[in-house]
Structures are given as C-alpha cells and as structure tokens.
Amino acid sequence: MSKPIVATASLAGCFGCHMSLLDIDDRILQLIDLVEFHKSPVDDIKKFTKMCDVGIIEGGCCNSENVENLRDFRKNCKILVALGECAIMGGLPAMRNDIPVKECLEEAYLGSPTIDPKDPKIIPNDDDIPMILDRVYPLHEIVKIDYFLPGCPPRADLIWEALLTLATGKELNIPYEVFKFD
Amino acid sequence: MGNIAEVVSKAVESYQKDPTRLLDVIRDVQDALGQVSDEAIVQIGHLMNLSKVDVEGVVTFYHFFSKSPVGKYTVYLNNSAVAVMMGRGAIAKAFEKEVGCSFGSLSEDGKIGLYDTSCIGMNDQEPAAIINGVVFTNLTEKRVKELVTGMKAGRNVSDMVKDLGDGNNQSELVKSMVKNNIRQRGSVLFAPYESGSALRKAVAGTPEDVINEIKNAELRGRGGAGFPTGMKWDFCRRAQGERHYVVCNADEGEPGTFKDRVILTEIPEMLFEGMAVAGYAVGAAEGILYLRAEYMYLKKFLEKVLDDLRKKNILGKNAGGKTGFDFDVKIQMGAGAYICGEESALIQSAEGKRGEPRNRPPFPVQRGYGGYPTTVNNVETLCAVSRIMVEGGKWFASMGTVQSRGMKLLSVSGDCDKPGIYEVEWGITLEQLLKTVGGSGAQAVVIGGPSGTIVGKEAFGKKVCYQELGTGGSVIVISKKRNLLEIVHNFMEFFIEESCGWCVPCRAGNVIITNKLEKIMAGNGTKTDLAELESWCKIVKGMSRCGLGQTSPNPIATTIANFRSLYEEKLKKVEYETGFDLLKSVQESCKVANRKPKIEGH
Numbered sequence: 194m195s196k197p198i199v200a201t202a203s204l205a206g207c208f209g210c211h212m213s214l215l216d217i218d219d220r221i222l223q224l225i226d227l228v229e230f231h232k233s234p235v236d237d238i239k240k241f242t243k244m245c246d247v248g249i250i251e252g253g254c255c256n257s258e259n260v261e262n263l264r265d266f267r268k269n270c271k272i273l274v275a276l277g278e279c280a281i282m283g284g285l286p287a288m289r290n291d292i293p294v295k296e297c298l299e300e301a302y303l304g305s306p307t308i309d310p311k312d313p314k315i316i317p318n319d320d321d322i323p324m325i326l327d328r329v330y331p332l333h334e335i336v337k338i339d340y341f342l343p344g345c346p347p348r349a350d351l352i353w354e355a356l357l358t359l360a361t362g363k364e365l366n367i368p369y370e371v372f373k374f375d
Numbered sequence: 376m377g378n379i380a381e382v383v384s385k386a387v388e389s390y391q392k393d394p395t396r397l398l399d400v401i402r403d404v405q406d407a408l409g410q411v412s413d414e415a416i417v418q419i420g421h422l423m424n425l426s427k428v429d430v431e432g433v434v435t436f437y438h439f440f441s442k443s444p445v446g447k448y449t450v451y452l453n454n455s456a457v458a459v460m461m462g463r464g465a466i467a468k469a470f471e472k473e474v475g476c477s478f479g480s481l482s483e484d485g486k487i488g489l490y491d492t493s494c495i496g497m498n499d500q501e502p503a504a505i506i507n508g509v510v511f512t513n514l515t516e517k518r519v520k521e522l523v524t525g526m527k528a529g530r531n532v533s534d535m536v537k538d539l540g541d542g543n544n545q546s547e548l549v550k551s552m553v554k555n556n557i558r559q560r561g562s563v564l565f566a567p568y569e570s571g572s573a574l575r576k577a578v579a580g581t582p583e584d585v586i587n588e589i590k591n592a593e594l595r596g597r598g599g600a601g602f603p604t605g606m607k608w609d610f611c612r613r614a615q616g617e618r619h620y621v622v623c624n625a626d627e628g629e630p631g632t633f634k635d636r637v638i639l640t641e642i643p644e645m646l647f648e649g650m651a652v653a654g655y656a657v658g659a660a661e662g663i664l665y666l667r668a669e670y671m672y673l674k675k676f677l678e679k680v681l682d683d684l685r686k687k688n689i690l691g692k693n694a695g696g697k698t699g700f701d702f703d704v705k706i707q708m709g710a711g712a713y714i715c716g717e718e719s720a721l722i723q724s725a726e727g728k729r730g731e732p733r734n735r736p737p738f739p740v741q742r743g744y745g746g747y748p749t750t751v752n753n754v755e756t757l758c759a760v761s762r763i764m765v766e767g768g769k770w771f772a773s774m775g776t777v778q779s780r781g782m783k784l785l786s787v788s789g790d791c792d793k794p795g796i797y798e799v800e801w802g803i804t805l806e807q808l809l810k811t812v813g814g815s816g817a818q819a820v821v822i823g824g825p826s827g828t829i830v831g832k833e834a835f836g837k838k839v840c841y842q843e844l845g846t847g848g849s850v851i852v853i854s855k856k857r858n859l860l861e862i863v864h865n866f867m868e869f870f871i872e873e874s875c876g877w878c879v880p881c882r883a884g885n886v887i888i889t890n891k892l893e894k895i896m897a898g899n900g901t902k903t904d905l906a907e908l909e910s911w912c913k914i915v916k917g918m919s920r921c922g923l924g925q926t927s928p929n930p931i932a933t934t935i936a937n938f939r940s941l942y943e944e945k946l947k948k949v950e951y952e953t954g955f956d957l958l959k960s961v962q963e964s965c966k967v968a969n970r971k972p973k974i975e976g977h
Contacts, residue, residue, distance in 0.1 A: 257974065260957055295967045318970035325964035330955065337951035 197246040197360045200270060201233040204259040205286045205329055206252025209346045210277040211235070214249075216349035224353075227360050232269075241269040247359050251276045253283045254330045258323035267336040272359065275332045276352070278345040287329040294327055343372050379415050382407045387422040394423060395745075397433055397727035398710050401440055410444040429728075436729040436875075438492060438711030439668050446481050446488030448526040450474075452504040455494035455630040456825075456865040457788045457851055461501040469516040473523035487526055493713055493869055494630035495669040498788035498851070499556045499795050507532040508671045510553055543640045548676040555637050556795025559811070561782040563762045563771070564755070565798050570644045571687060573764035574695035577652045582612060585656040589760065591768030593780040598624055598716070598753035599823060599847025600922070601779075604760070607750055611657040611740040614748035619659040621650050622744060622751045623704075624721055626667045628713035629824035630869060631849030634784040635754040637796050639666075639673050642758060643680045644689075647704055649757030651694055652764055654702040657750050662704040665725050668711045677706060713873035717921050718751040719743075720875065731875045732921035755784055755848070775801035779840035783848065787812045789821075790854035805835045805844065814852035819859055819938070824849035825866035826926035829859075829933045860896055860941055863930040867892060870927035881924030884915035888928055899954040900946050909935055 203211055211234060217224065231245050232238045248270030254260050267273055278284040289297050302308070302316045332338050342355055351371050358365045386403035390396035400419060404411050411419075411434045420430045434440045439451075452458075452467055467489075471477050474487045481488045497503035500512035509532045511522065525535045539545045540554040557565060577585050590605030611619060623646065627635040638646060650662040666674065681704055684690045694702040707725045714720045715730040722744050724730035743749025752760075759781060763771045772780045779801035785808070788794045792813025799808065805822070809815050821829050822839070823846040830837070830844070837843045853862060867889040876882045891908045894900050912928035912935075919925050935942060957974050965972045 257957065257961055260955075294963045298964065298967050316968040318965075318968040320970070320973060324961040324970075324972060326960045327963050328960075330960075335953050335955045 196227065196229045198231050198243065199228045199233070199247045199249065199356070200231045200241070200245040200266065201235065201249040201276075202251070202262055202266060203234060204250060204252035204262060204280070204332075205255035206277065206279045206284070208234075208251070210251035210280075210344075210352075213277075213344075213346035213349050214352050217353045218349070220353055224356065228356070241265065243269075245270045247272045247274065247356075249274045249276050249356075250280050250332060252279045253286060253332060254326060254335055255286050256323035256325050260326070260335060263332060263336055272339045273332075273336065274340045274342060274355070274359075275338045276342050277347050278343065280332050281341050281343060283329045283331050284345065287331075290328040294325060298325070344374070347372070379408065379412065380418060383415055383418040384422060387419065392423050393727075394425060395725070395727040397423065397425070397430070398437070398708065398724065401430070401434055402708065402710060405440050409446060409449075410441055412442060416442075432729050433727070436712065436731075437668075437709075440710055444481060444485060444488070445490065447486050448507060448532065449488045449490065450504055450506050451490050451492035451495070452478070453493070453495045453497065453501065454491040454865075455498065455501075455869070456821075456862045457498045457631060458494075458501040458503065459865060460789060460853075460857065460862075463502045465516060466502045466504075466514045466519060469519040470523065473520055487523070492669075492711070493873060494628065494632075496627060496633040496636045496667070497553065498631050498633055498786065500554055501788075505669060509533050509536060510551055510669075510672055511536070512552055512554070543676065546676055548679055549640070549673060551672050553636070553640075553672075555640060557637060557641070558787075558793050558795040559797040559799065561798030561800070562774075563782040563798065564638065564642065564645075564758050564784060566762075568642065568645050568761070568765075570648065570684075571689050571695070573645075573648050573761035574651050574655070574689055576764045577655050578695040578697035578700060582656045582658065585652060585764070586612065588763060588768045589656070592759075592763045592771035593768075593778075594756065594759055594763060594771065595779065595841065596753055597755035597759065597783070597847065598627075599629065599826075599845070601841045601845060604752065604756055607740060607752070608653065608656045610738070611748050611750040614741050616742075616746075616748040618661070618745075618747045619654075619657045620744040620747055620749040621653045621657065621659045621662040622718075622722065622725065622739075622749055623650055623662065623664045623754060623757055624716065624718065624751050625664055625670070625754050626709055626716040626721060627754070627848075628667060628716045628873075629826060629847055629849050630866070631786060631788055631821065631824045631851045632847060633786045633788075634796055634848045636670060636673075638754050638758055638784070639670065639677065643677055644684065645758045645761045646754055647681060647684055648689055649752075649760040650704055651690060651702050652760050653750060653752060653757060655695075655697070655700055657748070659750075660701050660703070662702065663725055663744065664704055664706045665709060665715070665721050666706055667709045667715075671708060674706060674708065681706075712875075713869075714875045714921075714923055717923060720921070721751060722749065729875075731877050732923075734920075753847075776838065776840045776842070778842050779845075783839070783846075785839070785846070785850050786848050787814075787850045787852065789850075789852035790814060790817065790857070791852040799839070801840045802838045804838050805830070808839065808850070809835065809852065812850075812852065814854075816855065817852045818855040818857065819853040821849070821851035821853065821862075821930075822846050824851075825869060825930050826922070827929060829863070829930060829937060831937045834937070859934060859938060860892070860945075863934050864889070864892060864896065866930040867927075870923065874923060874927070878918075878920040878924065880915050880918040881920070881927065884911060884919070884924065885927050887911055888915060888931060892931060894954040895942060895945050897954060898945055898947065899952050900942075901949060901952050902946060903951065905935070905942055905946060 248266040386400045420427045502514045503512040594604045595601040715724045719733035720730040785797045912932040
C-alpha cells in the first residue's frame, strides 16, 4: 500500500499550530516514513496535483481567499481535520466579530496612528486583494469537517497521535489531559 | 459641567454615601440627566469611595441605566414572544414612523429614545411599553400617534394616561392604566383576609412553631424552583450570624409571569405580613422587598402600605404586639435584569452591585445579604405564609397533590379568550385550564415560561404540579396559527440578552444554540445540525453556573422532544449543508472599500 498523502494549510491563523506540529521533534523522521506530504507550507507545494487522504487546516476563514483555499482542500482531501482554536471556533481573529467591518477597516487604514498623513487615505481595493468577510468563520460552517483537534495550539502529542491514528487506522489513544485546558 | 457635579452630589448625599444604595444613586442621576456619562461615573465613584470600574460595572449591567443619552422621553417597548403575538411589530413600526428613528436609538433632536425591553409583566395586556416609568398597555397605532404627539409637545407622561385600570390601579398613588384581570379567586390568596391576623397567630407561638406549621403545610417556593419553605427557614434560623434577613423576591422577570404584579397591587398587606412572619421565624429584624424596576409605578403605593402597617403595629417595634420582636421592611428597586430573579444575584443587586450569581455554597441561608443568613422568598410564597398562619398547615396541605400542596396563582396569556390571573388548586390538568381560559384547540402551551417546558396536545392531560408540569406561574397559550419555532427563537434571544455573561457555557452557548436554530429555520440544517443542536443544549444546561443557563436551552430541548417534526421537516436530506453565502458575506467590506464583489472562481 502506498503511503497516505497529507496536505496542510494555515488560513486565518498564526502558524502556531504548524509550529506545534514541528514540536513532535524527532518523531518527524518517523512521520516522513509514514506519510507523504503534498500541498503544505512544510514543503512549499502550492497546488493540488493529486487527491490527498488527509487535509489538516489551521485557522478560520476571514477573507474570500481563505474560503477558496478551504473549498479546494475539501475537494482534494478525503478527510479534513480542523486544527486548533481558530479553525474550530474562529479564535483570536474572531475577536473582530462584534465590531462592524466598516469600523475595523477604517481603524486599520484611515485612523491608525501609523498612517502617514501624506499618503492618500484609502481602504485597499485592488481586485487582487482578497475580500474581507463580514465576520471570521470557523471551518465547519463553510465545509464539512471530519475531525477537530482542540488547543491553542494543540499539543504536539495530540497532533502526533491523531496523525498516527489516521495513517495507521489504529485506535486513538490520548489521555484526557492532553486536550483538557482548564 | 457644573450640572453633573450638582446632580451627582445631591444623589449621593440623599443615600448617605451608602454603597448598598448605588443602584438608587445611579437611577437618580440617570433620571436627572437622561444618561450616566463617564464624567458622572467618575464623580459617583469619587464621592462614594468606590472605584470607577465598580460604578461603571453597575451602570453597564442594568438595562435601564445608560452611559449614552436615552432622551427626555424614553420608550421601552416590550419585545417578549406574547407581545410579538399581540401585534408588537406594527406598534414598533408606528413608533419609528412617528418619532423618526429606529428602535435602539435616539431621535435627531435627542428628545425621544426608542428601546426594546424584555417582558415587563404585562403579558395579559400587550402590546405594552414603559415610558419614563409609566406603563402603557394595549397599545394601538392610533394611541402611539397620540403618545408621540404628546411627547413632542413636551407633555408630562403620567398626564397622558387616559383610563385607569381596576382596583388599586386607581389609587391616587398608582394611577395606572394597568388592569388586574383577576379571573378566578381561590381560597389562599384572593379570599377575604383580615390584616394583622397572621402575625398575631404567629407571635403567639415560638418561631419553631411557625416553622413547623409551614412544614406541616408542605409549602414550596412559588417562584418556580419549589424549594420547601419551612426547610429554608429552618436552615436560615439555625445559621450563625449577628443578624438575619428576609428578602422578598419581587423581580418576576420570567416572560409570561405577572401574578406578583397583581399581588403587589391588590394584597400587599398580606405579603408584608408574610415577611414579618418570616422575620419572626428566622430571627430577622429587617426585610427587603426587591422590586423589579418595571414595577416602579407601584413603589409610592407600597411605601404607603408599609406606613399604614407601621401605624397598625404590624411592622415596627414590638411588631404584632410581641415584645422584643422588631421588624421592618424597606423597598429596594432593581434596574432591569432578569438574572436578578436568581436569589444570589438578587442579593448582589440589593447590595448595590452587578447582579451576577454567587458561587454556592455558601447558600444565602448561610451567607446572604451583607454576608448574613438570609431567606429569599417569592411574593406569592410569603402571601401563602400569611394564609397558612390563619388557617393552619393542615388546612393548606389538604389541597393540591401529594408533592404540590395548596393553590397556585397562574398568569395566563397568549392565544386565549380570557388572559389574566387564575388561582387554581395544584393538580388541575392542562386541558381543564385551557377550557377555563378559553384556549382550547391550542397547538402548544409554554408552562413555566421560556425556562420551563413547551408541551403539545399529547401532554394536555397532564397535571399542573411539581411532579408533572411545574411552573412559577407563567402559562402561555399558543394557537395553531403561530409559527412555534419563531416563538422558540424569541425565547432564545431573550436568554442571550439576559445572560449575565459570567460563565462561558451560558454567554457563548446560547448564541451558538441560537445560530444553529437559525440555520435550521432558514432551511440549511441537516440531520447532523439537529443532533449537534441537541448536544449543545445538554452542554449549556449541564455546565452553566446558575439556573439561567441550566434552563435556557429548554425552549429548544423541549420542542425537539415534543415537536420534533417541526424541525425535521425543515432539514435538508444531505450529509452536509453550509449556511454560508460568500457573496453576501463580502458585501459590507466591498462597499466600504468601494470595490465590486467578485466571487467567480471561488
């Protein structure tokens, strides 16, 4: 049997979950033996060229590009995993959800203390720039998500065990303490 | 800004800088200035020796306090489910048209503010609004026009009340258009009662005798939870403390409940006497009536009743003629917060703080008001106490069912011919009740308010009592022409609004639940969504800190149980359905940035 193919992405996240993935330390060598990485910041493959078994996504959706990316993952991955608080609940970026988008954009581009008064006051609107969503969405509100790994970031042990389980089909064996946070 | 300083110092002085009177201070400032600005907050804190945050925390907690101006005239229009059923929508539109601003805002000239408010205890005469403390019921579009014209002309709000209600609503001190709507009188509350007779009997025996009599009556709390009153008093009496307190919970905020309003209007003597009996039983010298802000219009009248009782020596030194038993009652006003019906939150609020529930233990009977042992009892419970003192526990216990003795006041509203107050024996079936109130043929009945149960036809044979269908008094009849899910949605919005925000399961959970409900109502739900909705209900109920969150999912949980098909027929038969619409979600940001939404390829 060929190795399971894994793809990963960070949407509206901070890459902290990916950092936590690297925290599996030397087990990463075992991981390389176990799976093949496809589209991912880990190997910098930009586009899907084949169907993947597992897609792991960090971060929620704050703009149209996130949505496009997420839908692309859903199309190209058999199993989709939401990794970490932002992917599951929106996380820190979702703190803007109670503030009208207009206020957020005006604060960032028109009223911020770091704006150079000589610059033209404009909210960026080039067509190449992703469009901001009305609020930050958790992944499962946009596409079907199969599994959720909680944490900010999820602990390396949790990610490792979950990946191992998905790759080998063995039973998930994680003590409660690994995903209990208070 | 000399004015602010003057108003604040006058308010603070009139309550002798007593921090437990912070709500009263803030109310005086709010009434005088139409807002409690940052400057006023700083000055209140400075003069009362409280931190700015303490004062600001209280100002922002309560619905009837506001940091921003709410106008010379402030209209609070009830948005409870029954108000909506009775035509609240058209009334709101009429207000908006006449005033020229939308709900949640202030007119351009700053004169009139329009705001929503949770149930104001007038469900039997909706649509209703409170304008500057004055209640206007049975509103029509024509009436709204008159009111707004009057406000624009600068008329005094109380002068705009035309016809007065019945009974004591006509009293010089009340002068309200509220109607009592007492439809059925029973032998406990609305039978003839001789003022003073209960306390006389009580003080003739020992406090233990009184507690035993209440235990013999098997009286249970009438607020909804049904805790045995005698046991509560016993705990309170035995608890160590320099002083003990009796607090009467007159914060009936459960949508659809208005029985306490009628008790307070018609038989307050019986209530205050019940408080004196409680005071004698638990060893308290002071009683506090915590009155919800919505019933402010009754305050002067109740003060007068208290004065009369003092003159008759039912209150005061050697109360009831018992040497050494001193007992008096003061009234503490709330300021608009459903959560303050929860006893520990009520105590916090009565102490002049944010109405957030406390951790228990210690229970209020151990450490309550001011840290002293306190018994918190419902208005109706304390009235029943007076009757039990006169007629005896055995007499009381001969009525009702095994675990629900005596009679119960029901506030009936919604789709029935005769909404109002019914004093019934516990154990009446829903069917009998519906027949009495003229609500046969109902699709559903909400019993116990939103935090209670919503039942359908299959349950109409069940009895109203703690073992079958318990209630604090709220009964809302819903006819077949109503969309039940919309009513459920209204209830959930109520809980979101009224959650104190202290614990996450309640603060965030109710929003999550409501979003799920909306997804299903919009036709975007799947089987998984329904299953998730059910499990969220369990999480919020199981993990919330107080009774609010422990019951807030009930409208959904009980309708899923009793009206499952209403949900199922809305589900899409697919494995997953997103409720997400990309084009819609980028509209706002594109408009602000002045660009055209382009979603091809997404």
